[in-house]
Amino acid sequence: MVLDKAGLLAFLKEVDRELPRKIHLIAVGGTAMTLLNLKNSTIDIDFVLDREEAKMFRKLLQAFPHGFKIDIFSDGMVFSQQLPRDYSEKSIPITSSLKNIQLSALHPLDIVVTKIGRLDERDIEDIEACIKKFRLRRGDIQKRANKVMYVGREENYRINIRYVLRRFFP
Numbered sequence: 568m569v570l571d572k573a574g575l576l577a578f579l580k581e582v583d584r585e586l587p588r589k590i591h592l593i594a595v596g597g598t599a600m601t602l603l604n605l606k607n608s609t610i611d612i613d614f615v616l617d618r619e620e621a622k623m624f625r626k627l628l629q630a631f632p633h634g635f636k637i638d639i640f641s642d643g644m645v646f647s648q649q650l651p652r653d654y655s656e657k658s659i660p661i662t663s664s665l666k667n668i669q670l671s672a673l674h675p676l677d678i679v680v681t682k683i684g685r686l687d688e689r690d691i692e693d694i695e696a697c698i699k700k701f702r703l704r705r706g707d708i709q710k711r712a713n714k715v716m717y718v719g720r721e722e723n724y725r726i727n728i729r730y731v732l733r734r735f736f737p
Contacts, residue, residue, distance in 0.1 A: 568635060571608045572601050576663055578612075578633065579670065585627055586667040590620040593658045595645050595681060597693070599672035602661050605696045611636040615654075615673070618642050647684045648724075649716035650677055675701040676711045679731070684717060686727045691734070698735050705736040 570578070575598065593616070594602050597609035612635050616624055621641035628637060643650040658671035673681070675697040682690040697703060709732060717724035 569608045569610055570601070570612065570635065572604070575601060575609070575612070578635065579663070579665060579668055582627065582631065582633075583665040583668045585631055587623075589667050589669065590616060590624060591655070591669040591671065592616060592624075593655060594661070594670070594672045595640065595678070599678055600693060600696065602670075602672045603659065603675070603700075605675075605693070605700055611638065613638045613640070613645075615640040615643065615645050615650075644718075645673070645677075645681045647718045648681050649718065650681070651711075651714040675703060676707060679703065679708055680712045680715050683712060683727045683731055684719075684724055686730070691731075694731060695735065705732055708732065 579592070592614045593599075594613065595615050596613040597606055597611065598613045600606040601609045614624070614637075616639065618641045621639050625639055628639075640646070643652065643654050654673065654677050655671075657674040657677065659674060661670040661672055663670050679694050679697050682694050698708075709728070712724075712728045715724075
């Protein structure tokens, strides 16, 4: 199911009413890009939360019929990358009327470094959109990527970083 920004916020408003306490949801991947107006919609919903909030949020979603594919990551481990500890502070607040959800989007640099891990054609398009709209610089991407811990073959991640830097900063 495709979800645009309005649909995503409407879904979160419903979830917000069911939450027993405040949480900080940080959108990642296509969800973050949709909230930052880099994409018109997302095909799945991805968030990162701290470990305790993630447990509570997963439990709530299991009891709350929604019909969406939702991936929940915790403590900065997004896809196959462990983001630096400051990922939450660097995230971009998304204005909303939610009471229990503090909503943010992953910073575009962190979107780029998480997409570098998989690096399929859609990821390349997303990286290009982040670089263009937020005027990301080569050195900033390189510096941030060097702080990421990659779960898997580290050399593959390094190869992907070099590819992205050469492609977008010839």
